[in-house]
Amino acid sequence: xxxxxxxDIEPVCSSMPLVETIYLxxxxxxxxxxxxxxLFPPPADRAGEVPDGLVVDxxxxxxxxxxxxxxxxxxxxxxTLLLKRRDGSNYRAHAQLIPAQALRPR
Numbered sequence: 727x728x729x730x731x732x733x734d735i736e737p738v739c740s741s742m743p744l745v746e747t748i749y750l751x752x753x754x755x756x757x758x759x760x761x762x763x764x765l766f767p768p769p770a771d772r773a774g775e776v777p778d779g780l781v782v783d784x785x786x787x788x789x790x791x792x793x794x795x796x797x798x799x800x801x802x803x804x805x806t807l808l809l810k811r812r813d814g815s816n817y818r819a820h821a822q823l824i825p826a827q828a829l830r831p832r
Contacts, residue, residue: 764828
């Protein structure tokens with residue numbers, strides 16, 4: 727079965743790391759890219775830069791755990807993704823609901 731964007735919905739098993747700090751812990755997880763710009767479009771006017779703020783104008787690695795359907799039939803991925811902070815550190819966001827149009831296979 728396929729979800730939105732041509733993803734296979736059937737489980738895939740692997741022991742490979744998804745990114746340096748996210749590993750497969752379930753057979754249903756798949757390596758993906760998340761276009762964070764779809765989730766957080768740039769504001770019309772920026773108040774300035776925050777030194778340790780999250781970088782949300784990029785495509786980041788993630789792990790797709792599951793697909794969910796909305797009542798209107800749209801697909802939403804349950805995703806763990808790795809965001810960078812402006813200071814170079816990382817932030818791992820677990821089990822986020824991400825619309826299918828922001829997800830791509832890696």
